[in-house]
Amino acid sequence: MQTGQVAETYTVAQVAARAGVGPDTVRYYERTGLLPAPARTSGDHRRYGEAAVERLRFIRGTQRLGLRLAEIRELLVLRDTGVCPCEPAEGLLRRRIAEIDTEVERLSALRAELVTTLEQLGPDCPAPISETWCPPDRADTGGR
Secondary structure: OOOOOOOOOEOHHHHHHHHOOOHHHHHHHHHOOOOOOOEEOOOOOEEEOHHHHHHHHHHHHHHHOOOOHHHHHHHHHHHHOOOOOHHHHHHHHHHHHHHHHHHHHHHHHHHHHHHHHHHHOOOOOOOOOOOOOOOHHHHHHOOO
């Protein structure tokens, strides 16, 4: 920016659109301290700079990776001091990967159970015992 040039500022709707979030999200992040309070006009309207757009994009990107707002806040605090948050981010990302691996295992087991159940629902519906589809009063008709 050249001397004497005024930095461009954005309304809450404009900064939200540039960052790919909703205006309510911008206000929420401001209330919770993830986004610093912006300058205000004489009419008390919020005015954000390009740094807010970049910060919102960072928050959105880390959320897309599955990080929680409390974890993102930790990274932002470090980032705001001028320290690169790579080392703490590595630990957070490793934990997130472990959580995903656990969830994949759970979903794989669920899928296997669903496939088994589906295969049992063929022409010979299983006997009406607990954990099957057929109610007890339908046992004498073979579940049909």
